[in-house]
Amino acid sequence: MDPPRAQQRTFRRNAHVAYFQRCLRALPTAAQGHDPNRITIAYFCLSALDLLGALDDHVALEQRQSWADWIWSLQSPSGGFRGSPYMTTLDDHTSPPHLPSTYTALMTLAVLRAPLDRLNVPGLISFISSCQCPDGSFSPLPAADEYISAGFQNDVRMSYCANVVADVIDAGLPTQTQTDFIARCKTWEGGYASRPGVIESQGGTTYCSVAALSMMGTIPEEPAASIRWLLQRQIGGFQGRPGKLEDVCYSFWCGAAITILGHAGLINAEADRAFLLAAQSPLGGFGKEPDDYPDPFHSYLALAALALSHQDGGLKQLDPRWNVSRETANWLREEMIRVA
Amino acid sequence: MSSYIPLSHREQWADITPIPQDDGPDPLVPIMYSTEYRDAMDHFRAISLAKEHSERALELTEAIIRMNPAHYTVWQFRMATLLALNKDLETELELMNEFARENLKSYQVWHHRLLLLTEISPQSPSKEIDYIHDSLLPDPKNYHTWAYLHWLYSHFSSLGRISEADWDREVRWCEEMLRTDGRNNSAWGWRWFLMMSRPGGKGTQDGGKGEITYALKAIHLIPHNVSAWNYLRGILTHFKLPLAPLSPAVVPYTEGSTAFAPVDSSSFDFPLPSVPLPAHTPLPVPLALEFQADALAEQRRTGEASAIFAELSQQFDRMRAGYWEYRRRACE
Numbered sequence: 001m002d003p004p005r006a007q008q009r010t011f012r013r014n015a016h017v018a019y020f021q022r023c024l025r026a027l028p029t030a031a032q033g034h035d036p037n038r039i040t041i042a043y044f045c046l047s048a049l050d051l052l053g054a055l056d057d058h059v060a061l062e063q064r065q066s067w068a069d070w071i072w073s074l075q076s077p078s079g080g081f082r083g084s085p086y087m088t089t090l091d092d093h094t095s096p097p098h099l100p101s102t103y104t105a106l107m108t109l110a111v112l113r114a115p116l117d118r119l120n121v122p123g124l125i126s127f128i129s130s131c132q133c134p135d136g137s138f139s140p141l142p143a144a145d146e147y148i149s150a151g152f153q154n155d156v157r158m159s160y161c162a163n164v165v166a167d168v169i170d171a172g173l174p175t176q177t178q179t180d181f182i183a184r185c186k187t188w189e190g191g192y193a194s195r196p197g198v199i200e201s202q203g204g205t206t207y208c209s210v211a212a213l214s215m216m217g218t219i220p221e222e223p224a225a226s227i228r229w230l231l232q233r234q235i236g237g238f239q240g241r242p243g244k245l246e247d248v249c250y251s252f253w254c255g256a257a258i259t260i261l262g263h264a265g266l267i268n269a270e271a272d273r274a275f276l277l278a279a280q281s282p283l284g285g286f287g288k289e290p291d292d293y294p295d296p297f298h299s300y301l302a303l304a305a306l307a308l309s310h311q312d313g314g315l316k317q318l319d320p321r322w323n324v325s326r327e328t329a330n331w332l333r334e335e336m337i338r339v340a
Numbered sequence: 341m342s343s344y345i346p347l348s349h350r351e352q353w354a355d356i357t358p359i360p361q362d363d364g365p366d367p368l369v370p371i372m373y374s375t376e377y378r379d380a381m382d383h384f385r386a387i388s389l390a391k392e393h394s395e396r397a398l399e400l401t402e403a404i405i406r407m408n409p410a411h412y413t414v415w416q417f418r419m420a421t422l423l424a425l426n427k428d429l430e431t432e433l434e435l436m437n438e439f440a441r442e443n444l445k446s447y448q449v450w451h452h453r454l455l456l457l458t459e460i461s462p463q464s465p466s467k468e469i470d471y472i473h474d475s476l477l478p479d480p481k482n483y484h485t486w487a488y489l490h491w492l493y494s495h496f497s498s499l500g501r502i503s504e505a506d507w508d509r510e511v512r513w514c515e516e517m518l519r520t521d522g523r524n525n526s527a528w529g530w531r532w533f534l535m536m537s538r539p540g541g542k543g544t545q546d547g548g549k550g551e552i553t554y555a556l557k558a559i560h561l562i563p564h565n566v567s568a569w570n571y572l573r574g575i576l577t578h579f580k581l582p583l584a585p586l587s588p589a590v591v592p593y594t595e596g597s598t599a600f601a602p603v604d605s606s607s608f609d610f611p612l613p614s615v616p617l618p619a620h621t622p623l624p625v626p627l628a629l630e631f632q633a634d635a636l637a638e639q640r641r642t643g644e645a646s647a648i649f650a651e652l653s654q655q656f657d658r659m660r661a662g663y664w665e666y667r668r669r670a671c672e
């Protein structure tokens with residue numbers, strides 16, 4: 001039996017910079033499953049380098065510009081962004097824009113400080129409107145197709161993505177049906193499930209619900225029950241549901257939800273930080289728990305969780321709603337005014 | 341090298357001109373695709389552009405999905421092809437069972453399955469329900485599987501195809517799940533759906549008595565069970581019932597705390613904790629202290645409530661020290 005590995009206690013900034021740079025250059029065959037969503041992996045890596053304050057030093061300006069060009073190539077002629085060029089066949093029907101990819105594409109362009117003159121804002125508004133369903137939910141792709149809107153793809157994750165985009169471009173989506181939809185996702189426990197009636201709360205879906213409501217300018221009903229449920233999830237790091245193990249991504253989902261609800265100070269930041277640091281991989285990045293292999297998703301959310309509490313000198317402050325650095329969020333707001 | 345024969349070397353595909361992916365001069369996060377995957381996608385792009393819903397499209401989409409079960413566009417094309425060719429959807433369901441066994445489960449696999457069931461629309465979904473029950477055995481907390489089970493019951497009950505006997509059988513199955521693992525939060529959530537939130541749920545018909553009893557019995561078996569305490573509180577909130585009348589069932593778990601709340605249990609008509617308590621029950625149980633503190637706060641006995649919150653913060657639940665301190669201050 002191996003002796004327990006010495007737990008990491010220091011923040012390994014340089015290793016993380018190297019990790020995200022490696023991912024940006026190439027992903028292994030094992031990552032083929034991410035093929036339709038490459039822009040989201042790119043967002044994790046670039047927003048991570050932004051939080052680490054490493055973009056300017058480690059990525060040349062020309063490189064940032066040509067990466068931005070790749071993202072622009074994903075913009076659909078009718079508005080919105082595709083997740084990757086995997087279906088580019090010069091036919092908009094075979095490669096429709098995708099709601100989560102549209103959110104991450106927009107944030108990544110902002111991280112790269114790409115001028116947004118090329119952003120098709122009217123198209124973007126009509127795209128997100130086309131994803132909205134009569135019950136207030138959103139589908140990941142335009143909802144006219146029965147295949148897309150049937151079943152349970154229309155969940156609060158989509159509400160979250162739609163609301164960030166709407167918040168950035170000031171789309172003025174109708175909110176009443178939306179808030180009704182999210183209110184119906186609240187469970188007996190005080191958190192939020194993925195869809196109305198779905199049986200239990202989960203950290204990620206609770207974050208999406210709370211963040212979406214807050215971007216619509218509403219306060220969730222009975223926030224005390226949500227705060228109680230969210231803080232009950234801390235067992236060192238955070239678990240996503242009662243009885244589950246800690247996982248670094250829930251330090252972000254639960255921590256950011258608590259922050260948006262105005263109670264960041266109630267988190268046991270010391271215990272959370274100890275768990276997050278212990279999950280660092282020796283080669284950079286974070287696994288979902290200590291001794292796990294790193295992946296871009298958990299690596300980014302672990303960094304975002306650390307950035308929430310502003311404890312690591314090397315990390316920029318985080319905007320808990322848009323999930324990018326405050327610096328980038330501010331730039332994006334200014335840029336939208338400029339191109340308006 | 342592998343013995344892979346490229347599709348373009350096969351007669352069946354000879355008429356297709358593959359469309360390679362145009363990743364531009366400087367792509368972000370390029371993936372080192374396997375030869376098979378790249379070849380299959382080059383052909384998929386071509387048949388997708390041609391909207392070719394054919395037998396070979398079914399073969400190709402299956403091959404891609406086996407390499408990448410998260411490929412939503414490929415799934416969508418496959419479904420359209422199945423419907424266009426009027427294929428036997430039961431056979432497709434069999435294939436999905438095989439996928440589940442091979443652990444190719446993803447969001448898309450469940451979505452596809454849901455669409456198949458909608459199309460097949462059996463008179464009774466009992467076979468599918470049995471299948472889902474079985475697939476929860478090795479993975480009893482899988483969020484997607486539970487969400488799918490919820491969809492099955494919601495969808496087929498809206499079609500009038502779930503009888504009262506079916507509902508009763510499901511409640512018994514759920515109780516068996518909780519007997520196996522009383523801490524399975526998903527099973528607690530399932531109970532909430534069956535008893536409380538589905539139209540006609542039996543737990544809504546007696547003012548909460550039955551569900552309170554059920555939750556207390558579960559607490560008495562496993563006093564530190566978060567899910568059971570949360571369920572109990574959920575029921576009380578639902579019926580807008582006060583907490584204090586349940587104190588006799590809670591007080592034994594507060595032993596070790598200096599907070600003492602005298603209770604009158606003379607007219608108490610709910611299960612009491614076992615005497616002695618289950619072996620290896622560390623005392624006090626923080627969830628019981630929280631319950632007592634909330635009960636006291638509700639009765640405006642704020643001094644006593646804040647004393648308990650202080651104990652939680654300083655002694656019995658240090659992980660949430662900040663939260664309990666916040667609750668304590670809110671009492672004053």
Ligand SMILES: [Zn+2]
Pocket residue numbers: 247248249250288298
């Ligand atoms: Zn995770």
